[in-house]
Structures are given as structure tokens and as C-alpha cells.
Amino acid sequence: MTGIIAPARTIERPAHRDGNVLRWLGAYTASMIGDSVYFMALAWAATRTGSAAQTGLVLALGSLPRAVLMLGGGVLADRFGPRRLVIGSDAARSLVVLGLAGALLFTSPALWMLIVVALVFGAVDALFLPAVGALPPRISVPGQLARIQGLRGLAARAANVVGAPLGGAAIALGGPRLGFAAAGVLFALSLPLLIAVRIRPLQEESGPEPEDAASRPPATVWQELADGLRHIRRNRLLGALLLVVAISELGFVGPLNLGLILLAEQRGWGASGMGWIVAGFGTGAGAAALLLAVRGRVPRAGLVGCLMVVIASVAIGALAFAPSVAMATATGVLVGLFAGLAGSLCAALIQTAAEPAYLGRVTSVSTFFTNAVSPLSYPVTGAAVAAWGTGPVFVASAALCAAGGVTGLAVTVLRRAELPD
Structure with missing residues (x-):
């Protein structure tokens, strides 16, 4: 009698023990450290070359192409594949x-030279x-996305800790040229790791193409972008998640x-006091990333993520009323912990809610809010603090951040959203 042998069940390897994920993580970490060293070298070179206003101009111009071209970058990631584009x-x-x-x-650094590099670098970014x-x-696999987001958060924190001292040491030893060289080498180090990363075919990409696909004219970048925005609008969970990200980030x-x-300037805490608060925030965010990296899955991820946004907003408002550097640092730890959990859970949910063919475009919209739109609040924050002081501004910002979390809680599909097992 002939029996049918069932295929062995594939054992899901945790992301922090998966060599493929670790290669990607190593490449991402090297690239993020390179980013930190590059921006330090650029700012230092611009300061030595021109005035404070010209330094600000160089840094601002570098962010301009990033904001303008970000959504188009998502289209290209979907069209050509994200791995190819990252490499x-x-x-x-x-x-x-x-x-x-x-x-x-x-030659010595000239202002025009720094502007050209900043524009090109921003466009590539x-x-x-x-x-x-x-x-x-x-x-x-989908069940490891929360862990991967936690690992990514740890890599970002490590890059912040390592990048600034490394950039400072390089500039101290050899000026901006050595700083730029160190950044370029770090970007280059990520390449062999990225090339070694294996890509898992996504379900929608493995099926047959429609019969009339060959007869259709190729879509333009604008058409593909519009298609991606329609996908977000049609998917209630995805739309709610991106709305939470957009509002809370502002x-x-x-x-x-x-x-x-x-x-810190108003309270007389100085740069060292501000450094302690930032370190507290980084500690909390690192703890959140480590928790997700080890635990892997959080039940009721949508509900927990939105609640974390609301709790983090309370801590943000409390920062302005901390009586000492120690209390402000402890509050910063709470902000980093709750905001870090919220951000990682939202990112993992976005990646599971988006259809694979639209991942690049969906990611570009999310990144557009966090890296392009949100920094526009800086001049508004500065003007508001000058007019009303830090207390009212922090409270108003906290209320806006909380509105993002409350918006998510009001959407049933997001409140009940779960990450894959």
C-alpha cells in the first residue's frame, strides 16, 4: 500500500537568528552609520566654508530633492525591486x-561643491x-516583521551612538575629506552584504500574468503613483495607519x-542637559526595539500601537514641566519607549497590510510623512515657542500627537488589527 508523505513543516527561524536577516541588518547598520558621518562632515565643511546662513542653506537644499522625489522612489522600488534599488x-x-x-x-571645499553633493545625495536618498x-x-516570513522592525530600531540607535563619535574622530584627524572618505567606505561596506541577501518571492509576484498584459502600454511613473495612492485609499487599515503616522509625527x-x-536653553540646562534628555530618549527607544526584537509578536498590535501613541503624547507634554534635568531625562526615557513601540508596530502593520506589489509606494508615502513633511513643523515650533513659551507649545504638540492615536482607536479595523503568527 502506497502512502502519501506529507511535506515536513518548515520551522520558522526567529529574525535575530536568521543569517539572511542579519546580513540585511549589517548592511543597514553600516549605511546608517555612514549617513551620520556624512552629515557631520557636510555640516562641518559648510561651516568652515561659509556663514551660518550658508551652512543652513546647504543642509536645507540636501533635504529638498528627498522631499520632492520620495514618492517617485517608491514607484521605482515597486517597478525594479527594492533590493536592486538599495544596492x-x-x-x-x-x-x-x-x-x-x-x-x-x-582643493579646499567650495560652497558650490557642497551644494551639488548635497543635492545629488538627497536625490539618491x-x-x-x-x-x-x-x-x-x-x-x-510575515510572522517575523515585528522582530525585524525591532532589529532595525536597534540598528538605528547603534548608528546614532557610533556615527557621531566616528565622524568627529575622522574630522579631527583629517578634516572633512577624511570624514567624507569614512562615510563612503561605510556605504561601500554595505554592498557585499546586500548582494548576499536572498529575496523571498512574494505571493502576488509568483502567479501568472494576465493574458492581455503584453498588449498594455507601459504605465508612467505618475500612473503607477496614482495607482499606489488608490490602493491606500481602498484599504481601510492601510489608510488609517498612514493617517496615524502623519498626524502623530507632526x-x-x-x-x-x-x-x-x-x-534646555530656557531652563539653563545647557548642551549637557539636552544631551542627557536625548540620551534618555535613545535609551527608551532602544529598549522598545530590543523588546520587539526578542518577543517578536505583540497581541492586538493595532490597539497597542495606538495606545502607545496616546501615552507617548502625555510624556511629551510633561517634558516641558519637568523641574530638573533628571526628571526630564526620565520622561525622555518614557517618550522613547512608548513612541518606539508605537512606531515599530505601525511599521510592521503597514508592511503586512500593503499588497506586495505596492510595498515600495506605500513605504514611500509613510517615509514622506516622517522624513519630508514632519520637519516642516520646525519653523512653526520655533515661532510658537518665541511667542508663547515652551509649555503651551509642548502641550499643543502633545495634543496633536495624541489626536493621531485617538484617530487610530476610532477605526475598528485598526483597533482589531493583528500581526501574522
Whole structure:
């Protein structure tokens, strides 16, 4: 009698023990450290070359192409595949920055030279950011997405800790040219790791194409972008998640970036006091990332993520009323912990809610809110603090951040959303 042998069940390997994920993580970490070193070298070179206003101009111009081209980068990630785009953009960043380092061997940095590099680097970043965000679902199984987001958070924190001292040491030893060279080498180091990463075919990509696909004219970038926006609008869970991200980020980044500088100056805590608060925030965010990396899955992820946004907003508002640096640092730990959990859970839910063919475009919209739109709140925050002081501004920002969480709680499909097992 012939029996049928059932296929052996594939054992799901945790992301932190998966060599494929770890290769991606190593490449991402090297690239993020390279980012930190590059921006430090660029700011230092601009400061030595021009006035404070010109330094601000160089840094602002670098963010302009990132904002303008970000959504188009998501389209290209879906069209050509995020892995190909990540490898190409990291290679381009390495060549551009190493080229500038080589040029500085023969000449002093000129303002026009820094502006050109900042614009090119920002344009390449608009390709890199959506693509690297769309990779996690392709390198592991859906049940490991929360862990991967936790690992990604740990890598980002490590890059912040390592990048600034490394950039400072490079600039101290060899000036901006050595800083740029170090950044270029770090971008280059990520390339062999990225090339070694294996991509898991997504379900929708493995099926047969429609019979009339060959007869259709190729879609333009604008048509594909519009198609991606329609996908977000049709998917209630995805639309709600992106709305939560957009609203909460607008209330979050102003106080936690420019607001902290103004608060420390107003209270007389100085740069060291601000440094302790930022370190507290980083500690909390790192703890949140570690928790997700080890635990892997949080039940009722949609509900928990939205609640974390609301709780983090309360801590943001409390920052302005902390009586001492120690209390402000402890509050910063809470902000980092709850905001870090919320951000990682929302990111994992976005990647599971989006159809695979739209991952790049969906990621570009999310990144557009966090990296392009939210920084526009800086001048508003500065003007508001000058007019009304830090207390009212922090409270208003906290209320806006909380509105994002409450918006998510009001949407049933998000409140009941779960991450895959």
C-alpha cells in the first residue's frame, strides 16, 4: 500500500537568528552609520566654508530633492525591486561621497561643491529610503516583521551612538575629506552584504500574468503613483495607519528636535542637559526595539500601537514641566519607549497590510510623512515657542500627537488589527 508523505513543516527561524536577516541588518547598520558621518562632515565643511546662513542653506537644499522625489522612489522600488534599488543607491552614495573626498585632496571645499553633493545625495536618498523600508517582507516570513522592525530600531540607535563619535574622530584627524572618505567606505561596506541577501518571492509576484498584459502600454511613473495612492485609499487599515503616522509625527518631531534645544536653553540646562534628555530618549527607544526584537509578536498590535501613541503624547507634554534635568531625562526615557513601540508596530502593520506589489509606494508615502513633511513643523515650533513659551507649545504638540492615536482607536479595523503568527 502506497502512502502519501506529507511535506515536513518548515520551522520558522526567529529574525535575530536568521543569517539572511542579519546580513540585511549589517548592511543597514553600516549605511546608517555612514549617513551620520556624512552629515557631520557636510555640516562641518559648510561651516568652515561659509556663514551660518550658508551652512543652513546647504543642509536645507540636501533635504529638498528627498522631499520632492520620495514618492517617485517608491514607484521605482515597486517597478525594479527594492533590493536592486538599495544596492544601486548605496553604490551611488559611496561613489559621490568618495568622489568629494578625492576632490578635497587637491582643493579646499567650495560652497558650490557642497551644494551639488548635497543635492545629488538627497536625490539618491529619495530612492534608498523607500526601497530599504520595503525590503523586510522580502527577506523573512510575515510572522517575523515585528522582530525585524525591532532589529532595525536597534540598528538605528547603534548608528546614532557610533556615527557621531566616528565622524568627529575622522574630522579631527583629517578634516572633512577624511570624514567624507569614512562615510563612503561605510556605504561601500554595505554592498557585499546586500548582494548576499536572498529575496523571498512574494505571493502576488509568483502567479501568472494576465493574458492581455503584453498588449498594455507601459504605465508612467505618475500612473503607477496614482495607482499606489488608490490602493491606500481602498484599504481601510492601510489608510488609517498612514493617517496615524502623519498626524502623530507632526506633533512629535517639533518638540523632540527643535523644542528640546529651546527648552534646555530656557531652563539653563545647557548642551549637557539636552544631551542627557536625548540620551534618555535613545535609551527608551532602544529598549522598545530590543523588546520587539526578542518577543517578536505583540497581541492586538493595532490597539497597542495606538495606545502607545496616546501615552507617548502625555510624556511629551510633561517634558516641558519637568523641574530638573533628571526628571526630564526620565520622561525622555518614557517618550522613547512608548513612541518606539508605537512606531515599530505601525511599521510592521503597514508592511503586512500593503499588497506586495505596492510595498515600495506605500513605504514611500509613510517615509514622506516622517522624513519630508514632519520637519516642516520646525519653523512653526520655533515661532510658537518665541511667542508663547515652551509649555503651551509642548502641550499643543502633545495634543496633536495624541489626536493621531485617538484617530487610530476610532477605526475598528485598526483597533482589531493583528500581526501574522
